Amino acid sequence: xxxxxxxxxxxxxxxxASLELGCNYxxxxxxxxxxxxxxxxxxxxxxxxxFSGDPLVKGIKGFEAExxxxxxxxxxxKPSVQWSDTAEYFCAVNSPYSSASxxxxxSGTRLSIRP
Amino acid sequence: DGGITQxxxxxFRKEGQNVTLSCExxxxxxxxxxxxxxxxxxxxxxxxxxxxxxxxKGDIAEGYSVSREKKESxxxxxxxxxxxxxxxxxxxxxxxAVHPSTxxxxxxxxxxxxxx
Numbered sequence: 178x179x180x181x182x183x184x185x186x187x188x189x190x191x192x193x194a195s196l197e198l199g200c201n202y203x204x205x206x207x208x209x210x211x212x213x214x215x216x217x218x219x220x221x222x223x224x225x226x227x228f229s230g231d232p233l234v235k236g237i238k239g240f241e242a243e244x245x246x247x248x249x250x251x252x253x254x255k256p257s258v259q260w261s262d263t264a265e266y267f268c269a270v271n272s273p274y275s276s277a278s279x280x281x282x283x284s285g286t287r288l289s290i291r292p
Numbered sequence: 293d294g295g296i297t298q299x300x301x302x303x304f305r306k307e308g309q310n311v312t313l314s315c316e317x318x319x320x321x322x323x324x325x326x327x328x329x330x331x332x333x334x335x336x337x338x339x340x341x342x343x344x345x346x347x348x349k350g351d352i353a354e355g356y357s358v359s360r361e362k363k364e365s366x367x368x369x370x371x372x373x374x375x376x377x378x379x380x381x382x383x384x385x386x387x388x389a390v391h392p393s394t395x396x397x398x399x400x401x402x403x404x405x406x407x408x
Binding site for chain 1: 296327332333334335336337340350382384394396397398399400401402
């Protein structure tokens with residue numbers, strides 16, 4: 178069965194620090210990978226997704242993620258965080274061969290940015 | 293204004309009562325989903341529907357029921373059989389017409405259900 182692990186439950190950074198949030202998935206076949214973000218008081222929304230091609234994916238607000246197949250990882254990065262990046266971040270995975278867009282979500286990482 | 297609406301935002305019910313959570317979308321999306329979000333557990337799929345009059349169980353369907361009589365509506369009923377119903381419930385939709393596995397899911401604002 179597919180699963181997603183986000184080992185960092187809560188990350189606290191100062192503004193301008195670099196960010197890397199870990200995401201590892203468990204699945205033997207081809208996968209699609211997603212990062213969703215939930216800003217305080219807002220809807221959960223897509224940050225970026227990977228399904229083929231260049232393993233380095235760029236998303237909104239300066240975020241990027243790199244798919245490393247050999248490590249079963251899809252870590253999220255941002256070179257310089259802002260206070261407005263405070264949110265909860267969810268990594269997710271599904272199979273391109275699934276009959277529906279069923280997504281398996283990780284448990285989430287809460288990011289707090291000190292101004 | 294296109295999007296997904298869920299009502300109510302907060303809902304309180306007594307133990308043993310069934311309760312129905314509303315989810316409406318005007319995005320003309322085929323697929324709709326219900327998730328449950330608990331602290332430290334992320335989102336878990338309850339039910340999903342790819343087309344009107346059809347729906348499938350997700351990973352934690354026990355104690356829940358759904359219907360999909362209209363494309364734009366996918367109500368979720370939390371029954372008295374659900375052992376731990378207090379949670380935050382999120383509804384989502386996706387286009388899913390051509391490439392369902394890569395489609396972005398769009399989420400509603402959620403309903404926080406508290407069972408007293």
